[in-house]
Amino acid sequence: MQTTPTSPGPGPSRLSEERRRTILVAVRELLKDVGFEALTMDMVSAKARTSKATLYRRWQHKTLLVAAALEQTERIRIDAVDTGTLPGDLDGVAVRAGEDGGQSARLLSSLAHAVRGDRHLAEALRRHVVEGHLDALRLMLSRAVQRGEVSEDCPAIAYFPQLVLGAMLSQRAVTGADPDTTYLRAYFRCVVLPSLEYRPR
Incomplete structure (x- = not known):
């Protein structure tokens, strides 16, 4: 079931790139600790030291926030592996x-x-x-x-x-x-x- 927003709707985002990265890192760490189902905007707000209003202005619900965090995930770089065997x-x-x-x-x-x-x-x-x-x-x-x-x-x-x-x-x-x-x-x-x-x- 898709999570629906419970805070103010979307609006212009003024997040700096550094602040955005901090929030997305917090999301990835929380996902590994508690999983998607238990993850809440309150948890992200507390871990990233930002307000829920800031989160909801940029990401209208939890799925969008997690999707953005996945986009910034650094994969294990196996594409560069080429040893000849x-x-x-x-x-x-x-x-x-x-x-x-x-x-x-x-x-x-x-x-x-x-x-x-x-x-x-x-x-x-x-x-x-x-x-x-x-x-x-x-x-x-x-x-x-x-x-x-x-x-x-x-x-x-x-x-x-x-x-x-x-x-x-x-x-x-x-x-x-x-x-x-x-x-x-x-x-x-x-x-x-x-x-x-x-x-x-």
Whole structure:
């Protein structure tokens, strides 16, 4: 269900860029701590040290505010990983995910339930967080196919992004621990590469 405003309606915004960033950082931190459902404008107001009226002038309801925070989220940069082999590329993904310290996983986990009932939030999550990862992983796999490491006829090709992103999200759900480099390296080696029938070159 979409949250509706309970404070003054929209008006001109005079937020400085620095103040806007402070508010959006506060939103992302609260999402990881309490999740979307429990997040309130009062919480954001207190954490960002700003008035609710200021928030509502710029973002008329909670979904718009969270969508703006997602837009400013820094993704784990896997698009720059290109080592020349698929195992090397997956190792690079594991390293970057470990350096992230589970922040992205906690953020996505906090929104997993909420996006089912809010198409605006789901679209913001897909557009600003997920799509960049998907494009990078498809390119990574395409290079592996071109090198002959993976057959273009392998059935698991269609599920490669889900296998990789699923590993980055599932560790916390299953074990309560944030994804780390050691875990992801082992998962990629034992699950992803065998699924793709990887052939060293």
